[in-house]
Amino acid sequence: MGELAGKNMVVIGGSRGVGRCVAEAGAKLGARVLAVARHEPALRDLARNAPAIEVLAIDASRTGAPSKVFGALVPDILVLSGGAIPLTAPLHEQSWREFAANWECDVRIAFHFCKAALSRPLPVGSSIVLIASSAALSGSPLTGGYAGSKRTQMLIANYSQKESDRLGLGLRFVTLAPGIIPDSDFGRVAVNAYSSYLAMSASEFVRGLASPPTSCDVAKAVVQLSLNRCQSNGQMYIVTGKGFEPASLCKW
Amino acid sequence: MQTLEGQNILVVGGSRGLGFGVVEAVVARKANVTVVARDAARLAELKDHLGVSVIAGDATDPALAESAIRQVRPSVLVLNAGATPAMAPLHKQSWQSFSRNWDTDVRATFHWIQASLNAPLARGSRVLISSSGAAIDGSPLSGGYAGAKRMIWIMAGYANGLANELDLGIRFQALVVRQIVGATELGRAAAEAYARRKGVSTESFLAGFGRPLEPREYGEHIVTLLTDPSYETAQAFAIRGETGIQPLER
Numbered sequence: 001m002g003e004l005a006g007k008n009m010v011v012i013g014g015s016r017g018v019g020r021c022v023a024e025a026g027a028k029l030g031a032r033v034l035a036v037a038r039h040e041p042a043l044r045d046l047a048r049n050a051p052a053i054e055v056l057a058i059d060a061s062r063t064g065a066p067s068k069v070f071g072a073l074v075p076d077i078l079v080l081s082g083g084a085i086p087l088t089a090p091l092h093e094q095s096w097r098e099f100a101a102n103w104e105c106d107v108r109i110a111f112h113f114c115k116a117a118l119s120r121p122l123p124v125g126s127s128i129v130l131i132a133s134s135a136a137l138s139g140s141p142l143t144g145g146y147a148g149s150k151r152t153q154m155l156i157a158n159y160s161q162k163e164s165d166r167l168g169l170g171l172r173f174v175t176l177a178p179g180i181i182p183d184s185d186f187g188r189v190a191v192n193a194y195s196s197y198l199a200m201s202a203s204e205f206v207r208g209l210a211s212p213p214t215s216c217d218v219a220k221a222v223v224q225l226s227l228n229r230c231q232s233n234g235q236m237y238i239v240t241g242k243g244f245e246p247a248s249l250c251k252w
Numbered sequence: 253m254q255t256l257e258g259q260n261i262l263v264v265g266g267s268r269g270l271g272f273g274v275v276e277a278v279v280a281r282k283a284n285v286t287v288v289a290r291d292a293a294r295l296a297e298l299k300d301h302l303g304v305s306v307i308a309g310d311a312t313d314p315a316l317a318e319s320a321i322r323q324v325r326p327s328v329l330v331l332n333a334g335a336t337p338a339m340a341p342l343h344k345q346s347w348q349s350f351s352r353n354w355d356t357d358v359r360a361t362f363h364w365i366q367a368s369l370n371a372p373l374a375r376g377s378r379v380l381i382s383s384s385g386a387a388i389d390g391s392p393l394s395g396g397y398a399g400a401k402r403m404i405w406i407m408a409g410y411a412n413g414l415a416n417e418l419d420l421g422i423r424f425q426a427l428v429v430r431q432i433v434g435a436t437e438l439g440r441a442a443a444e445a446y447a448r449r450k451g452v453s454t455e456s457f458l459a460g461f462g463r464p465l466e467p468r469e470y471g472e473h474i475v476t477l478l479t480d481p482s483y484e485t486a487q488a489f490a491i492r493g494e495t496g497i498q499p500l501e502r
Contacts, residue, residue: 063347091362091410092369096314099362103354107396111342111350118343141410148358148403155399159342159392250388 002030003227010034010075012060012109013082014053015042017184018131021219022079027052029223034073036060037082061108066116077226078117080153081131082109085186086143088193094144102149110153114160117171124170127226130157131218134179134238137252142193150177154236154249161234174225174232177247178213178239182206211241253327253376253478256281262326264288264311264364265333267295269436270382270429270470274330277471279304286324288316288333311360317367328478329368329379333360336438337394339445345395353400357382361404365411368422375421378478381408383488385430393445408487425477426488428500429470431461465493473497 009026013019014035023035027050034054037043043055056072058065060082083106087098110130117128135143136150157173164171180194181187195205206212221244225232237244253259256278266275267289279285279302286305289295295306305324309316311333321329334357338349361381368379383405384391386398404426411424432446433439434454447457458464473491477483486499 090414091407092366092414096359096362100354100359103351107351107399108347111345111347111396115343115345139406139409141413145358145403147406148399151402151406152396152399155390155396156342158390162392163341163343249390 002028004077004223005030007031007076007226008034008073009077009079009226010036010069010073011079011081012036012069012113013080013131015039015046015055017081017186018178018181018215018218019079019081020046021215022081022222023053024050025216025219025223026077031077032073034069034075036069061105061112063112065109066113066120069113070116070120070122074123076123076126078113078122078126078128079131079222080110080113080129082106083186085189086146088142088189089144090142091144099144101144102146103152107149107152107156110156114156114173118160118163118167118169121164121167121169122171125172126170127172127174128157128160129222129225130154130173130175131222132175132177132236134177136177137238137247140190142197143190157236158234158249165233172233174234175236176218176221176225176239176244177236178218178221180209180212181215181218182209182212183214187212213239213241217241217243253378256283256328256475256478259283259328260286260324260326261328261330262286262288262320262324263330263332264320264360265382266330267291267298269332269438270433270467271330271332273467273469273471274332274474275302275304275471276468277475278328281475283328286320286326288320312356312363314363314367317360317363318370321364321367321371321373325374327374327377329364329373329377330474331361331364331380332382333357334382334438336441337391337397339393339441340395341393342395350395352395353397354403358400358403358407361407365407365424368424369411369414369418369420372418372420373422377422379411379422379424380474380477381405381424381426383408383426383428385428385490387428388430391442393449394442405488412487423484425486426500427474428488428490429465430490430492431465432458433465433467433470434458435464435466461493463493465491469493 015037266287384401387402408426488500
């Protein structure tokens with residue numbers, strides 16, 4: 001039996017990148033996994049390659065999305081990995097709509113699902129893992145409102161933990177802050193934007209990153225944090241290719 | 253700038269609260285002050301009492317930002333426009349109430365920064381941007397307020413990067429008030445909500461911040477920031493009643 005046998009895992013943004021790695025890792029370790037994403041072709045591809053994984057095509061940023069998702073499977077582990085790929089351009093060349101893309105997608109998803117986790121509430125002992133970004137700590141000048149949106153996801157997790165503790169719900173909210181993930185769709189976009197901005201090749205730029213994580217490194221961190229129940233309530237973790245370590249949001 | 257006398261200062265969101273404190277302080281220094289706000293009646297009062305110029309309009313309108321900057325040609329732009337957040341825990345917020353400060357404060361700041369860079373403002377101009385201590389400490393009963401205010405602080409950094417790259421000589425600086433100001437509408441609402449949650453009186457909750465910061469005193473700090481050359485370069489400042497101005501980043 002796998003380490004996650006008997007657990008229900010829901011992965012928002014489960015058809016690609018980090019989300020897909022998490023879904024596959026969860027299934028491998030024996031969890032019942034539901035992968036949720038907007039785009040059906042990518043979900044169909046996942047279902048073909050990993051028949052044990054259940055799939056649901058839905059826009060998770062919609063107000064009613066959590067009740068549909070939890071109607072299909074009530075998770076012990078809820079992973080929020082979905083989000084928009086921002087336009088890469090300097091601030092003065094973006095429209096407001098472009099600038100706000102991650103707020104209207106990533107933050108919306110975090111808001112609706114954390115609100116639902118608290119209101120429903122999810123079963124005692126459930127973990128809610130948000131995949132944010134180290135851009136929330138250091139900024140990302142070519143990706144519009146991405147950094148502030150990721151910061152807001154961290155705050156949502158932090159507030160939700162406080163609320164869960166106050167109401168005695170026994171939920172655990174955790175945020176991961178990986179740096180640029182060169183093998184993900186957005187990672188490739190970011191690498192291309194920053195390398196051309198710095199007038200270097202993409203591979204040169206990636207070599208200059210301090211141990212960047214792969215999608216599967218992030219998935220590994222998600223699984224380990226879901227299993228490890230010690231003292232991690234409300235915690236934020238920085239994820240690199242070497243592993244993950246706790247960090248304090250106030251210090252950043 | 254050594255003196256504010258004769259400087260064109262544009263205060264966006266200057267009709268009430270901390271923004272009004274800034275207006276009073278810079279008027280006292282004989283600056284040419286223009287106030288942008290939505291409330292036309294309140295603006296008429298300001299015009300009568302303080303002799304400032306006024307522009308009535310919505311700070312989130314990019315056309316207003318562009319035309320006001322063209323008209324006033326400010327050497328100091330103070331971006332203070334913002335909404336009072338809906339005070340409630342996360343799961344009692346709607347998406348709309350959660351997003352209020354993103355849709356107002358961030359959106360207005362975004363358009364005024366763009367207008368400042370695109371105009372561009374004259375070399376040596378300063379743009380002061382209102383972030384908040386919530387951007388550091390979080391603010392669990394104010395929806396997306398803290399995240400929005402963090403975004404505003406981050407944007408000051410992006411804007412400085414662009415100003416350097418384009419060699420514009422404009423400096424963007426974020427203002428981080430590190431206490432709840434009981435004398436403003438926004439601060440009062442926040443203090444009442446947090447006091448209720450803690451089960452203490454609003455007054456004793458506010459007393460926990462130490463010496464209060466009055467809007468007019470805040471305005472005097474802004475005058476100091478603008479006229480004391482040691483504050484010319486830092487990208488962000490903490491401001492408190494007890495400790496005054498402290499640079500936050502190199």
